[in-house]
Amino acid sequence: MLHGLAAATTALVLTATLAALLRALMLRFGRAGDATPHLGGVAVALATLGVACAGPVLGVAELGPGVAPLLAASGGIALVGLVGDVRPLGVRVRLVAQAVAAIAVVTLAGLTPGAGALAVLWIVFVTNAFQFLDHCDGVMGAVAAVTALGLAVCAIAGGHPGNGLLLSVLAAALTGFLLHNWHPARIHLGHCGALFTGFLLASSAVTVHAGEPGGRTTAELFALTVLVLTDTLLVLLSRRRAGRPALRGGDHIAHRLRALGLTTQGSAVVLGLASLACTLIALQIHDGRLAPVAAVPLALVVPVAVVLFLRVPVYGPASRRRPPRARTPSGPAPHTASVDLAGGRG
Template sequence: MLYGILAAATALLLAALLAALLRGPGLRAGVVERRQPGAARRRPVPLLGGVAVLAATCLVAWAGEWTHVAPLGDGVGGLLPAGAAVAALGLAADVWRLRARVLVAGTAVAAACVVPYDETGVPAGILAAGWIVLVALAFRALDHADGLAGTVGVITAFGVGACAAAEVMDGLAVLLSVLAAALTGFLMHNWHPARIGLGTCGSLFTGFLLASAAVFTRAGHGLGEGAGVLFSLTALGTADLALVVVSRRAARRSLLRGGPDHLGHRLRRLGLTPQGTVVLLGAGAFSGVLVGVLAHTGWAGDGAVLWVAGGALVVVLLLLRIPVYGPRRITSSQVRGQLRVRSG
């Protein structure tokens, strides 16, 4: 217990310090994203905050493993190398704008390497690997608003950590507490208006590590009830991803084309402030995580998980009614094509 508190405090301070130090290099290197807090101006946000979270989490967790004070346990030790590889792929995407299919393929390979097939079986293990990829991409999508991905990550890390503690997986519980602390240190610089962003590096790493850890805690349980608990633990990210996919399909837009169509964007259109949006979505994430923890520990039945799924569905259907896409722009080539048709 004492080591866990010390490790979390170290990760928090280290992530906060590294995030502050990496802001300048990120701006000078041009690794930035422009976010719009209002209609008046746009501001550059450096995207190296994920490097700070990655470094703080790995250094503190590996220190516990190396000193044998808090060993991660059989199989769990592979999560950090795989997560670091996914983070490196995300950093390459932040710097060089890799194609989405490259991110999906790389994350899928890493997920396939960490799934405990001896406990899940091969068919369920393949499904688990796909779910890990889905959650990692969902966390990447959540990084569209200041403080959102970090806040949801902290809440989810505490929930999955509680599930790990219930399974007496102390090393995994310590790892998740270290991740939560590192994200908290990062959030000191990411709360609106953000001075540094998580980026693809940090968001993929966070989602991958949380989803993989959740799979470890549910390995050996039934497939149906396990899927319900896993969904509850990550219900907010799943709802956001579903909302984006459905809305873009309905508008006949490419799924890979960005747009102001996420949960946070739509709530902002209803008049919520950036801070209020994060607080509201954080409360939604906490509700799903709480139900997942209670279902995992046996304090809640399968019906509670169905309530989470139903609530997520209602939210998606209601927010789909909010218009987010402007009129489609007609390119010069389309105009010339229309003129040729008319003249012919």
């Protein structure tokens, strides 16, 4: 218990310090005109991996079986994201890297071929769904921190203390990052941090729930990730209807909340609270206090929420006529009306 608190505190302070240092270095030596650096995810990844590995190295805690490969795979995804932050990296390259890392995690988790194939697809989808969520100051950090804490509780209750410690450290690191990413953000996660966080959360969820009843696991994982899944479904449908490129931003749930009158900070708080509510439902399902059928109302809420949010106008009149500047969900913010509307990024 004391080691877990010490590890979480260390991760929080270390991430906050590293993020400040990275921001200062990028403002001094980075590209001209990049007022808000986007390599904050390096701080999150380094702090999470470093603190998690420190326990076994110092002999104060053991991570347990399966955690070391998970750390290695997540670190590899962080490196792929870092390359994408520094130079253009194709979507196919990122997807292949995620699939290979997910296959390694699923294989070591001992899943059957059928369940393993579904788990790989789910990990890749959730990884990119969390990357999509990195579009507005504070949103990704708040939602991911709450999700990580929920998964940590599930891991500890299920007899996986090593995974619980790792997820607690990740939640603390994201909280330290939020100190710099709360609106107005002074640094962004970038591909490195967004992909690392999404992959670690999704892979940890699969590892922790391997061997548990399928119905309960499905309901629990759906509840934990329903917010990011809804946001991804919303933006993909919205952009297809509007004839916009798949990576053109400005139309997430946070943007639509902003259009309805909420501030950027208010949108992050609302989404964080929504994630907390869904996480509490997932924990109740995990403890057996709620039956898996309790996730059905959440499944019904998703299409209703998508339809309602699609009715909120977020596109400018020139969105169909003028091609946008290309960017990826976690890259530097383009100067467009849609971004200004949300006070964030794409």
